[in-house]
Amino acid sequence: MEQNYWIKCFKAADITIQVQSDYPIRKNTFHSKFKRFEVLKKGEDSITIFHHLSPVNEDRVKPGREKEVYKKDQWQIFKNKNTWIYHYNSIFPGDPVDKVVGIMNRDYSEIHIYAENISRKVYAQARFPALTLFNTDQMIFAKLLSDRQGLVIHSNGFNINGNGILIAGVSGSGKSTLSGMLKKIGHEILCDDRMFVRSVDGGFHIFGNWCYGSHPDVSPSNAPLSGIVFLKKGGQNRIQEITDQKAIVSKLMPVIVKPMLDVDGWRKYLSTFERLRKSTRFYEIEFDLSGKAGDIISDYFK
Structure with missing residues (x-):
């Protein structure tokens, strides 16, 4: 041909x-x-x-x-x-x-x-x-995903033992540091700093894409979303689940990429945001620079 x-x-x-x-x-x-x-x-x-x-x-x-x-x-x-x-x-x-x-x-x-x-x-x-x-193509994907029960999230996405995990946070929060720990122990990174999330067969999946941030780590793979992990720099290495809904919203909203939408588009966007909030498990990890946090996440999501 x-x-x-x-x-x-x-x-x-x-x-x-x-x-x-x-x-x-x-x-x-x-x-x-x-x-x-x-x-x-x-x-x-x-x-x-x-x-x-x-x-x-x-x-x-x-x-x-x-x-x-x-x-x-x-x-x-x-x-x-x-x-x-x-x-x-x-x-x-x-x-x-x-x-x-x-x-x-x-x-x-x-x-x-x-x-x-x-x-x-x-x-x-x-x-x-x-x-x-x-x-960047981020602007068009934010719109395309909003029409398809999806969102773009400021996060690094990993496939950890078959689990789709988002390491979420604004610039300077430590995403690159923690991601380096996870890559070092062999976990696949799907994309750096911009992750696509979309509903598939009733559940959310995370997708690798080409709209990366500062590190050219990309993969066409996807994985079922198992958790969103927010970062907290500190002197310990521990992970705990967040169950307080106000805390979840206050941490999640700043890392969602806001698309250009009309009134109907915003209705779809907010509906997807609510579904994501209600159906996803959220965590906070406190970590230092020892590298132990990577092992903690790997063991937690077996």
Whole structure:
């Protein structure tokens, strides 16, 4: 079968993303991390991203038609009843693109990406970190998962003896330190700092993905969610379950990635959050730098 160099498919959280481009998609068009997620064809649950390597028609993004819903750093996002428009202006040195416009339909099943001033040669060697040509695909997955009884959580995900475990916490809480302990004793990390959680057959599963943080640890694997572990630095090494619901909410809410949603989207999001809170077991681990905490978690989730 002749290979179609203008179309590639990738899969995460059981969602297939088909990329269809104006230019041929070469070996180094995308970062090497995507090879682990590449699939041969679209699955039942799929979306399509179209790469248009040309300026967007100004009539499609004319100010005044849409309401600005977000503006911060590299992002400016607008919305009307059936369309989302993302303006991405790079602030990152070495980024292969300076400006990208993304136009999404209401459920993000069809995404049109417009990137200016990219030659075929640059596109072939760009090693884009995201299929959207933004600096990350986190924004679209937060929306896609919210429509599928799922969430994105700031956490490192592990498969520990067949159990999906999230090591959750904000930046600086010690996720990398504890994850290093778990990796050292052989447990598989699914992704660093951004984990996809989705309901599967009535229960939540965690999914590896390519939207990692500072460490390029990725896996296309998934595992049934068995627990979310929050971190507490201290002089001891011990784990205990959290049962107080107010404490759970106060720890869980800050680590949930908030997507861009309409009213119906927020209803779905909050419903999923409640299901996750009620059906998942939560823990807090206090740990020092001795490395013993890794063994404690490994033994606890046998």
